[in-house]
Amino acid sequence: MIGVDVPQQDGCWPSALSGQRLNGRWVLGLEEAGLESFSTPTAVHAVGELIATAMTASVVVGLPIGEKFRPVRITLGRMSRPAGHVLSWAARAVAPSARVVSATGMRAGGNPWLLRLADAGGTCEVVLKTGDVTARQDRRQLVTTVAALELAAGHAVPAPRLIAADLDGSAAGTIAVLMTMLPGSSTIPRFSSAARLRALGAAAGALQGVALAPRPGLEVRTRALYDMDFAQWRRSAGTSQLLARAEERTAGRPVPDGEPVLVHGDLWQGNTIWSGESCSGIIDWDAAGAGSPGIDLGTLRLDVALFFGSSALESSQDSSGPGSPAADEVLAGWQQAAGRQAEHVAYWDVAAALCTVGDMACCLPGDLVGELGRPDLNAAILTARRDAFLAAALDRLDS
Ligand SMILES: Nc1ncnc2c1ncn2[C@@H]1O[C@H](COP(=O)(O)OP(=O)(O)O)[C@@H](O)[C@H]1O
Numbered sequence: 318m319i320g321v322d323v324p325q326q327d328g329c330w331p332s333a334l335s336g337q338r339l340n341g342r343w344v345l346g347l348e349e350a351g352l353e354s355f356s357t358p359t360a361v362h363a364v365g366e367l368i369a370t371a372m373t374a375s376v377v378v379g380l381p382i383g384e385k386f387r388p389v390r391i392t393l394g395r396m397s398r399p400a401g402h403v404l405s406w407a408a409r410a411v412a413p414s415a416r417v418v419s420a421t422g423m424r425a426g427g428n429p430w431l432l433r434l435a436d437a438g439g440t441c442e443v444v445l446k447t448g449d450v451t452a453r454q455d456r457r458q459l460v461t462t463v464a465a466l467e468l469a470a471g472h473a474v475p476a477p478r479l480i481a482a483d484l485d486g487s488a489a490g491t492i493a494v495l496m497t498m499l500p501g502s503s504t505i506p507r508f509s510s511a512a513r514l515r516a517l518g519a520a521a522g523a524l525q526g527v528a529l530a531p532r533p534g535l536e537v538r539t540r541a542l543y544d545m546d547f548a549q550w551r552r553s554a555g556t557s558q559l560l561a562r563a564e565e566r567t568a569g570r571p572v573p574d575g576e577p578v579l580v581h582g583d584l585w586q587g588n589t590i591w592s593g594e595s596c597s598g599i600i601d602w603d604a605a606g607a608g609s610p611g612i613d614l615g616t617l618r619l620d621v622a623l624f625f626g627s628s629a630l631e632s633s634q635d636s637s638g639p640g641s642p643a644a645d646e647v648l649a650g651w652q653q654a655a656g657r658q659a660e661h662v663a664y665w666d667v668a669a670a671l672c673t674v675g676d677m678a679c680c681l682p683g684d685l686v687g688e689l690g691r692p693d694l695n696a697a698i699l700t701a702r703r704d705a706f707l708a709a710a711l712d713r714l715d716s
């Protein structure tokens with residue numbers, strides 16, 4: 318496993334990383350030719366040496382190649398606040414007379430940013446996502462975000478509305494996307510009602526109605542998080558017999574075909590915003606594309622199995638009486654919204670589980686105790702739940 322140790326800067330080291338945080342992992346830009354990015358778990362061990370300067374820092378880490386560690390330099394930049402140029406651009410995009418009153422980091426004190434804007438007419442809140450114009454992955458992600466938000470706006474897909482985008486940095490000084498702020502929170506509750514799980518499934522079900530021929534920015538996707546190499550990650554971080562069996566069972570098996578639709582590509586609960594029991598919309602579209610709706614359905618079913626387990630929902634949480642396992646409530650909500658049966662559910666459940674590595678500690682979607690507010694969960698519980706979900710899906714695969 319790769320380890321990166323970055324001493325705290327201003328008491329909050331994650332905000333100092335120039336990398337992107339993707340589904341709970343830091344994806345850092347590497348200078349090494351041929352290695353554009355590498356994912357690290359959030360809980361990491363020190364193997365590096367930090368060379369800090371006033372504004373930027375670089376860290377040399379060891380990448381495990383076979384038995385040997387190879388040093389790779391990662392460049393970090395301080396990002397305690399977006400530059401003035403991009404803030405003025407954002408304000409102008411909202412109203413000529415608007416000014417930014419505050420910029421608050423929404424992910425570990427950094428990007429994306431919640432901007433509060435004011436002008437004579439009052440105040441408003443918008444969300445700013447920025448990227449590094451020199452990083453291909455950042456450029457790709459923002460291009461995809463814009464394409465997906467534009468498409469969502471033209472259909473009944475609940476998502477933020479695009480306000481402005483600068484995809485080459487010429488107007489904002491950096492590549493940037495500005496969008497509306499959805500009301501509510503992405504916090505995952507300790508318990509979920511069946512109604513909330515069905516609403517989650519329905520949100521995913523809305524995407525399956527958007528037929529989409531692949532196009533630039535929204536290319537063909539055959540699984541979630543298309544730009545992360547999970548098989549490679551399992552080779553370095555460790556796999557399990559069950560995951561290896563799942564790889565064998567799906568190797569050489571064609572991806573179920575069908576008319577491609579809009580796929581979110583990272584559809585877990587942390588990318589949904591809730592106002593009470595009502596889902597305001599889906600955010601974080603940087604892995605979107607065109608593919609099977611099963612990609613998102615499987616990802617969401619695995620996600621609720623991780624957060625709520627695979628036994629039937631407790632009746633005390635839901636006035637409708639004892640329910641089904643959380644993943645099946647998501648399926649029911651999806652099917653109701655789609656007006657049809659979902660296909661190849663077992664295949665897409667397996668595909669979702671193959672977007673993990675042996676030890677779920679490496680895949681935690683953020684800090685469980687602080688950020689996610691779920692101290693009741695830990696890596697062992699999540700690993701056991703992932704295994705139960707995957708084993709059940711493998712049992713159903715050819716039946
Ligand atoms: N448009 C939005 N409306 C409301 N909250 C948002 C919006 N965009 C981001 N957030 C909040 O910021 C957090 C991080 O944003 P996200 O786009 O998911 O970034 P990341 O790629 O780091 O996961 C989200 O979990 C959510 O709480």
Ligand SMILES: [Mg+2]
Nearest residue numbers: 340587588601
């Ligand atoms: Mg997110």
